[in-house]
Amino acid sequence: MRKLVRHLAAMAAIVVAGGLLSATLVRLAPGFGTDERQLDSRLSSESVEALRQARARDRNIPSFYLHYLLRALRGDLGESRTLNRPVRQLLAERLPVTARLVGAGLLAGWLCAVLLAVGATLTRKPACDLLATLVGALFLSVPAAVLALLFVFASAPACLAIALVVFPKVFSYTRNLLAKSYSLPHLMTAYAKGSGPLRILVWHVLPVAGTQLLAVAGISVSIALGAAIPVEALCGIAGIGQLAWQAALGRDLPLLVNLTVLVTVVTLAANWGSEFAGRDLRTREA
Amino acid sequence: MRRVRQSAWVLLALVVIGSLGAGLWAPADYATQFREAPNSPPSHQHWLGTDELGRDRFSRVLYGTRVSLLMAPAAALLSTLLATLAGGIAGYLGGWWERIAMAATDLFLSMPWLFLLLVVRAMLPLNVSPITSIAVTFLLLGLLGWAASARVLCAGTRGLRDSDFVLQARASGLRGFRLLALHVMPNLKPVLLAQFWISIPVFIISEANLGILGLGVAEPLPSWGSLLRELEGFTSFGFEAWKLVPLLLLVLVVSSFQIILSRDEVYA
Numbered sequence: 001m002r003k004l005v006r007h008l009a010a011m012a013a014i015v016v017a018g019g020l021l022s023a024t025l026v027r028l029a030p031g032f033g034t035d036e037r038q039l040d041s042r043l044s045s046e047s048v049e050a051l052r053q054a055r056a057r058d059r060n061i062p063s064f065y066l067h068y069l070l071r072a073l074r075g076d077l078g079e080s081r082t083l084n085r086p087v088r089q090l091l092a093e094r095l096p097v098t099a100r101l102v103g104a105g106l107l108a109g110w111l112c113a114v115l116l117a118v119g120a121t122l123t124r125k126p127a128c129d130l131l132a133t134l135v136g137a138l139f140l141s142v143p144a145a146v147l148a149l150l151f152v153f154a155s156a157p158a159c160l161a162i163a164l165v166v167f168p169k170v171f172s173y174t175r176n177l178l179a180k181s182y183s184l185p186h187l188m189t190a191y192a193k194g195s196g197p198l199r200i201l202v203w204h205v206l207p208v209a210g211t212q213l214l215a216v217a218g219i220s221v222s223i224a225l226g227a228a229i230p231v232e233a234l235c236g237i238a239g240i241g242q243l244a245w246q247a248a249l250g251r252d253l254p255l256l257v258n259l260t261v262l263v264t265v266v267t268l269a270a271n272w273g274s275e276f277a278g279r280d281l282r283t284r285e286a
Numbered sequence: 287m288r289r290v291r292q293s294a295w296v297l298l299a300l301v302v303i304g305s306l307g308a309g310l311w312a313p314a315d316y317a318t319q320f321r322e323a324p325n326s327p328p329s330h331q332h333w334l335g336t337d338e339l340g341r342d343r344f345s346r347v348l349y350g351t352r353v354s355l356l357m358a359p360a361a362a363l364l365s366t367l368l369a370t371l372a373g374g375i376a377g378y379l380g381g382w383w384e385r386i387a388m389a390a391t392d393l394f395l396s397m398p399w400l401f402l403l404l405v406v407r408a409m410l411p412l413n414v415s416p417i418t419s420i421a422v423t424f425l426l427l428g429l430l431g432w433a434a435s436a437r438v439l440c441a442g443t444r445g446l447r448d449s450d451f452v453l454q455a456r457a458s459g460l461r462g463f464r465l466l467a468l469h470v471m472p473n474l475k476p477v478l479l480a481q482f483w484i485s486i487p488v489f490i491i492s493e494a495n496l497g498i499l500g501l502g503v504a505e506p507l508p509s510w511g512s513l514l515r516e517l518e519g520f521t522s523f524g525f526e527a528w529k530l531v532p533l534l535l536l537v538l539v540v541s542s543f544q545i546i547l548s549r550d551e552v553y554a
Contacts, residue, residue: 014389014396021393022405029409130287133548134541141540143491144400145498146533149517172548226398230495234518244401245499248408256405264396 004276011268015261020065022260026253027061068257078254082246087258090243095262098232098239102224105162110220112163113170121178122197132175140168145230158235165227166220173216177209184208211278218274222267294542301539305351312345317506327528334528337516341506347532350508354490355539357424357509362485364428366435366478373436374474377443378466387440394433402430403492407501416507423502427489435481442477446470487543494536510536 043051068078077087120132147161181187182205190200225241232241240259247255304311313331314320324340326332334343376387394402403426410422446452447470455469490510496502497511498518505512513532520529 010392014392017393018396025406025409126287130290133287133545134290137541137544137548138537140544141487141491141537142533143494143498143514143536145495146514146517149498149514149520153517153520222398226400229398229400229404230499233499245404248405251409260397260405263398263401267398268396 007272011265011272014268015264016069018264019068019257019261020061023065023068023253023257024061026251026256027059027064029251064253065257068254072258077258080247080252080255082250082252082255087255090255091240091258091262094239094243097237098225098228098241101159101232101237101239102162102221102228104157104159105227106166106220106224108160108163109166109224110170110217113167113174117171117174117178118201120175121182122201132171136168136171136175138168139164140172143230144227145234148231148234151231152235158231158237161231161235162224162227166224169223170216170220174209174213177212178205181205181208207281211281214274214278214281218271221270225263225266291545294545297538298542298546301351301535302355305348305355308345308348308352312342312348314342314345316346316349316508317341318345334531338519343528343531346508346513347535350510350513350532351535351539353420353503353507353509354493354511354536357420358427358486358489358493359482361424361428361431361489362482364425365431365485365489366482368429368432369435369439369481370474370478372432373439374443374466374471376436377440378447378470380444380447384440384444387436391433391436391440394430395437399431400492400495403427403496404499404501406430407496412501414504416504419502419504420507420509423493423496424489427492431485431489431492435485438481439474439477442474443470446473483543483547487540487547490536490540490543 071078075088077091079086080090083090116132116135120128142164144161144165147164148158151158151161184204187200187204190204195203228239228241229244230241231237232239233245236242240262243255244259244263246252247259313333318341320326320332320336320340320342322340323332323336325338326336326340328335332342332344334347337343337346372387372390376384407423407426410426414422452465452469455465460468493502493509494511494514497509498514500515502511503509510532514536516529517533520526
């Protein structure tokens with residue numbers, strides 16, 4: 001319990017620091033504080049002054065960030081400058097889209113990676129091993145943005161582009177883990193006693209590799225989230241990735257800070273979730 | 287597998303030599319426009335055709351490869367140096383230094399790499415000269431890509447700090463920088479080299495991602511990222527296959543790196 005509280009406190013500190021870092025970067029960016037609406041001749045001088053005042057409040061980063069945190073605690077995440085809509089509403093609309101895309105991509109990527117890694121390890125033929133290495137290296141070498149463009153061209157589901165980004169990394173880890181697990185001495189005994197390949201895989205290999213595979217699961221969420229940015233931006237999917245892209249180009253401070261906090265929370269939660277699950281598995285084994 | 291690795295080395299050497307001698311065998315400068323022949327297919331004069339501005343694609347691929355292949359190792363060197371400073375010193379000193387360095391590492395690693403890169407790149411000036419854009423793009427890769435390597439180096443240095451031979455050196459009166467320079471750093475060399483080589487393909491791919499999204503090297507200077515932007519207007523695999531040459535080259539080079547590095551990964 002004490003460890004959990006300490007972990008949550010560390011997570012909160014990293015999230016707050018991440019948000020502050022993002023706010024500082026936006027504040028220092030060239031062009032910050034300008035609003036093209038100030039050039040609109042239809043607006044009265046009072047309206048232009050009001051716009052200038054609103055921007056001036058954001059210039060002091062500690063003050064902006066403190067007010068942001070206090071408002072966020074009450075559930076008010078501010079308003080997007082580029083889209084002129086409440087950030088909370090934008091996140092509520094787009095988060096499920098990205099969750100579905102990333103979830104489907106992760107599922108497909110993991111399925112392919114684990115099946116291919118198990119196949120390559122079980123066959124133990126140099127040709128299969130070489131083929132698996134080449135397939136992994138090939139997909140590891142294609143940028144996520146290129147995959148997104150090719151999927152747009154082929155009118156294929158965008159989640160498969162995410163799957164192809166996740167697949168080579170998971171495959172590479174999984175294959176190495178399985179190879180190490182298969183070389184353990186107790187497996188020789190199991191083979192000698194006549195256990196079948198499936199029984200050995202389920203009862204002896206997966207429990208050993210399981211804890212480390214859970215750690216890879218946490219990392220793969222971060223990889224998939226990163227890949228979602230070019231995939232959503234280039235495939236025209238209205239999710240969090242596309243929103244991050246628009247916010248970064250428009251230097252939309254409230255939106256960017258919220259997105260940084262959100263992405264940091266999701267990544268940390270995935271990593272620590274997998275870490276705790278791994279510990280739980282190890283405790284049960286012990 | 288050994289033959290595949292040898293082939294990867296040969297391919298990598300050929301591409302590096304080819305790109306370094308771009309000025310010698312490129313039929314035209316990367317910015318020269320043949321205005322009478324925009325979007326032309328491959329011909330005797332233009333081996334890979336021309337782009338929409340009438341620039342010779344083969345010359346641009348050669349120059350672009352040179353930019354990507356020279357700058358990615360430079361960025362990898364910078365990130366490895368930063369990782370050595372942050373992770374190596376933190377691991378050696380331990381205590382609060384280590385905690386602070388690891389907290390900074392956690393902060394950088396808590397955001398997906400591409401998200402962090404896009405956010406920070408978009409914050410920097412976008413309307414800059416081509417040379418400045420190269421410097422900005424690859425400096426950014428080097429400055430932001432140190433965190434994972436720092437963690438590995440911190441663990442490595444911590445292990446060395448607590449090792450018997452360092453304890454013996456301490457007992458013999460060796461302290462501070464001399465101990466670090468004479469006993470710790472030479473033993474960290476394999477880890478440093480591994481981190482450097484691992485970073486190169488990662489940075490090549492990251493530059494390509496940034497380039498496709500319009501945040502990489504500025505026109506008219508080519509890089510693999512900016513060359514791949516052409517795929518946005520891609521209409522057919524059969525009729526415009528030559529447009530895929532930069533992608534093919536990128537995949538071959540990065541795959542070669544992966545195949546060469548995979549041996550170390552297995553041994554590790």
